[in-house]
Amino acid sequence: xxxFLEPLRCPLCGGSLERAAGCLRCRAGHSYDLARAGYxxxxxxxxxxxxxxxxxxxxxxxxxxxxxxxxYDPIDEAAAAALAEQTDAEKTxxxxxxxxxxxxxxxxxxxxxxxxxxxxxxxxxxxGFDASKHGAEAGCRLAKSLGFLPKDGIAAxxxxxxxxxxxxxxxxxxxxxxxxxxxxxAALSLFAPVPWDEAARILVPGGRLAVVSAGREHLGELRRIxxxxxxxxxxxxxxxxxxxxxxxxxxxxxxFPVTLSSREEIAALFMMTPFWHRxxxxxxxxxAALDALTVTAEAELSLWEAAS
Ligand SMILES: C[S@@+](CC[C@H](N)C(=O)[O-])C[C@H]1O[C@@H](n2cnc3c(N)ncnc32)[C@H](O)[C@@H]1O
Ligand SMILES: [Zn+2]
Numbered sequence: 001x002x003x004f005l006e007p008l009r010c011p012l013c014g015g016s017l018e019r020a021a022g023c024l025r026c027r028a029g030h031s032y033d034l035a036r037a038g039y040x041x042x043x044x045x046x047x048x049x050x051x052x053x054x055x056x057x058x059x060x061x062x063x064x065x066x067x068x069x070x071x072y073d074p075i076d077e078a079a080a081a082a083l084a085e086q087t088d089a090e091k092t093x094x095x096x097x098x099x100x101x102x103x104x105x106x107x108x109x110x111x112x113x114x115x116x117x118x119x120x121x122x123x124x125x126x127x128g129f130d131a132s133k134h135g136a137e138a139g140c141r142l143a144k145s146l147g148f149l150p151k152d153g154i155a156a157x158x159x160x161x162x163x164x165x166x167x168x169x170x171x172x173x174x175x176x177x178x179x180x181x182x183x184x185x186a187a188l189s190l191f192a193p194v195p196w197d198e199a200a201r202i203l204v205p206g207g208r209l210a211v212v213s214a215g216r217e218h219l220g221e222l223r224r225i226x227x228x229x230x231x232x233x234x235x236x237x238x239x240x241x242x243x244x245x246x247x248x249x250x251x252x253x254x255x256f257p258v259t260l261s262s263r264e265e266i267a268a269l270f271m272m273t274p275f276w277h278r279x280x281x282x283x284x285x286x287x288a289a290l291d292a293l294t295v296t297a298e299a300e301l302s303l304w305e306a307a308s
Contacts, residue, residue: 004125004157004166007097007183011044011176019155038140038153041133042172055277057134060105062271064138067107069265071258075190075299076108078254079210080115082303083186086208092185095123095166099184099202101174102192103128106139106167110146112188113165128169129177139169177202186210189237196239200246203306209246213237215253215298219273222295226275226283237302251302260293269295 005024008017015026024040025031032040066072083098096116100109106128113126128139143149148167150157172178174195184202189195190212199209216232223230239246260266270276270287 002095002125004154004168007127007180008040008042009178009180011042011172011178016180024155034153034155035133035137037137038144038149038151039136039168039170040153040155041136042129042170042178043131044173044176056132059271059276060132060134060138062268064105064107064142066265066268066272067105071260071269072108072297072299073111074254074256075212075297075301076111076115078252078301079108079188079190079212080112080119082210082301083112083188083208084116084119086186086206086305092122095125096120096185097183098124098126098186098188099177099179100126100128100169100188100190101177101195101199102189103130103135103139103169104132104190104192105135106142106169108188108190109139109169110142110148110165110167113148113167114146116186117164123164123166125166127179128167129172129174130169131171131173133171136169136171139167143167143169174198188212194237194239196246199304200239200306205306205308207306208249209304209306211237211302211304213300213302215255215300217255217296217298219269219295219297221293222269222273222287223275225286225290225293226279236300239304245307246304247307249303249305251300253298253300255296255298258295258297260295263288263291266290266293 010026010030012030013028017024023031023033032042034040103109109128113124117124148165150161154168177198179202182204185207187199187209216234
């Protein structure tokens with residue numbers, strides 16, 4: 001099995017990274033701490049301490065609670081199917097490597113990787129990157145609990161450790177991904193800013209990028225409870241003209257009901273949305289009065305292919 005760390009590169013100079021005591025280090029001497037949680041912090045030095053608020057931690061917890069109940073599973077199924085179709089299994093060397101750009105707390109990352117591994121019946125390595133250390137912590141905790149990451153973390157896989165899926169979420173900037181050129185068979189962006197140029201750079205020729213964004217009607221029922229005046233907008237993520245070496249393959253809309261049957265489930269959904277910070281008291285009170293709610297999840301899945 002190849003080394004899980006092989007595709008990682010120093011975010012400052014692009015050099016490869018070697019294991020050293022308590023850190024990973026490039027030849028130019030840039031070093032990145034290994035955290036107890038099992039990740040290596042690949043945010044460039046100086047950007048590591050942009051203190052994240054307690055709010056952010058709560059949002060991550062809410063997102064984990066919501067996603068782990070499987071409410072968004074149809075999205076993971078569709079994204080994994082789109083990536084699994086792409087390559088001739090015989091021609092792609094193992095493991096199939098994927099990057100999740102803006103992975104959050106890693107639930108989609110781990111689900112998509114395990115569906116992909118099952119569909120292809122081949123090993124999958126997935127590396128998620130997020131600016132949030134809390135996200136990386138939660139993602140690595142989940143990966144460990146699933147057996148996708150050794151208990152001592154990414155930098156210390158025991159010699160005999162094998163797993164059909166290897167996964168980790170690392171603190172990193174998706175607009176300067178700490179990954180080698182043409183090192184990934186697939187890239188994912190779910191409900192996050194899309195670093196088009198970086199996706200094109202890290203993908204092998206013919207590798208696919210799957211982008212999931214909120215559709216026009218996404219969580220419409222929730223928005224109508226929170227706000228008196230709801231304006232629906234169409235948004236189709238696409239690379240700025242001429243800036244990316246990505247070919248558009250197509251897009252589809254996934255629409256499905258999500259039935260929330262307790263105040264806790266409603267709160268978990270609310271807290272993972274941007275409305276949680278923005279909405280006024282009247283909207284909050286209307287929502288707090290409910291103990292069940294069915295909302296429409298509408299996600300747009302678009303697919304792109306790196307030029308050969
Ligand atoms: C709405 S969340 C989606 C998380 C996850 N993909 C999901 O669907 O559950 C967007 C994520 O993008 C991350 N993000 C935004 N800008 C980033 C950047 N420049 N580098 C890394 N992560 C970034 C945020 O920290 C946040 O976790
Ligand atoms: Zn370096």
